[in-house]
Amino acid sequence: MRIVVAPDSFKGTVDASRAADAMARGWASVRPDDEVSSAPLADGGEGTLDVIARSVPGATYHDVPGCTGPDGRTVTGRWLALPDGTAVVDLAQVVGLPRMERPDALGASTRGLGEVIGSALDAGALSLVIALGGSASTDGGAGALSALGLALLDEAGEALPDGGGALERLFFADMTDLRRPPAGGVTLLTDVTNPLLGSTGSAAVYGPQKGAGPDDVARLENGLSRFAGVLGGAPDAPGAGAAGGTAYGFTVAWKARVEPGAAAIARLVGLENLLAGADVLLTGEGRFDATSLHGKAVGEALALAAHGPRTAVVAGTVAARSALDALGTWHCALSEIAGSDAAAVAEPERWLFDAGARAARELGGPTSAA
Template sequence: MRVVIAPDSFKGTVTAEEAALALAEGWRSVRPDDHLTLRPMADGGEGTLAAVAAAHPGSTLHRVAACTGPDGRPVDGAYALLPDGTAVIELATVSGLPLMAQLAPLTATTRGTGELVAAALDHGATRLLIGLGGSASTDGGAGLLAALGLSLLDRDGRPLPDGGGSLARAHRIDRTGLRPAPPGGVRLLTDVTNPLLGPDGAAAVYGPQKGAGPANVAELERGLTHLAGLFGGDPDRPGAGAAGGTAYGLAAAWDAAVAPGASTVAELLRLDQALATADLVVTGEGRFDATSLRGKVVGEIVLRAERAGVPVRVVAGESADARALTLTALAGDPASARGRAGHWLRVAGARLADSAAG
């Protein structure tokens, strides 16, 4: 039997790679002679860097020390350079919400991601793939672009401090020092389609997750609206609101393209080729619900598997959908499932293999 194992990360417990390995170990304990193909997945957020690099032999990982974290404290980052010159960058690794010691919706910055981009360009990257999931800020990508030489200036010609809370004070944008985009272009990976502004925009929808109360949301909305007035571009473009408007900023400054993350990663991992000869695909994530089938990893796997005529089994940490095998059901309660996620994923893999044997 040929089985493709392609889970997302189980956020807060195990990475996609760890989940795939645990499921495979459990499966092999029951059916050791089956052919397993592991394709840990991602959608532009956690695990994108590792998933894409692992699927491209010859990729190299380059560490960048002391990047500017989202709250200004230094954090170490890394990017992957693929053999074709593409640099893969995961915003969350240096500008992600879990890196905040304390939520600061008005001052959190994407500057560290810009520092990673600059390092990749210095190393000779000719194309960029940037995963935008999990950001801590709502700065319209201003911090990232500042690290690449763009300046937002106040009425006195002074650079603005980082953070979405200062955007409304911008009087002029100075692009003279902005580095050019790489010749192969920039592709932004995201699993959201929100515009930059309005009730479905970056501040209104995602600001509260980053610590913004109603007054903060209104201030961030004013700032992003003002930025869009200065910058131009297309704030209504689907996905422009990704990563606190970072997608908008990069599209306006560098003509970056916004792409569905899960679909793009699936292409980069050559998932369709793996499914073409598969008898079964196993996927999963921490929580499986109605949103899982709309633009996220599990939905992308299900779509491609159906197209290839391959049955799918879903493993999840928790789910109200009886079609999913849950770690919570195997462990007896959510705390036990989270505390020993790797163990219960091995149990799940064995359970699926046993049902396949029957």
């Protein structure tokens, strides 16, 4: 049998590559004669750089010390150079929520993202891919664009401090010194379709996840509205609200193009070709819920396998069993086989191995293995 193991990361516990390897080893422990291929996935969020690096021969990492983390502390950024001259930057790697010591919805900034992008431009990047996901901030990408030369001024002509909370004092944006995008253009990988503003916008939907209370959400919404009023563009465009509105900022200032991250990365790793003639797709993520089939890596993998191999989902928790049952997809929750969420989180690779072995026993059919 041919098996394709293609999970996303199990956020906060294990990255996609380690998850894929653990499940693949689990399957092989039961059916050692099967052909098992690992194809870790991402959707523009956590782990995107590592997934692309593993999939593209000749890709090289470049570290950028001294970057500004989302809360102002110094961090080391990183970007990935592809052989064709494309630079790939992962927002979460430098200004993601895990980089915060404590949530600061009003003060968190994307400045470090702009610093990493600047390093890639200095190195001669011909085009740019920015993976948007896991942001700690709701600043519309203002911090990143400021690091690239955009001047954001209040009514007195003073530069605004970083953070989405400061945008409600924005009066004027001067693009005179803003660096030009690379000649090959800029692509933004997103896993959401939210607009910038309103009840389904960046502040209202994702602000509370970043520590924003009701008053903070109102201030962030007001600031993003001011930002949109000054910059123009299309704040209502699908995906403009990605990464605290960073997608909006770059589409306006740099004419960047928004693309669903899961589909783009699945193409990059050649998932459709791997699935051709495969017998089983084994995918997974930290939590499978109602959103997993819409713009997420697991949903993209299941869609590509719709008329091909049998499918299986392993997740830390499964909150939408009926959706998987409707697809005829075998599923397994690590929290259940480990006995609790805490046990699953403490030893994720142990339970991913076990889940892979269970899938092999239940989906693999007869085997000659001892």
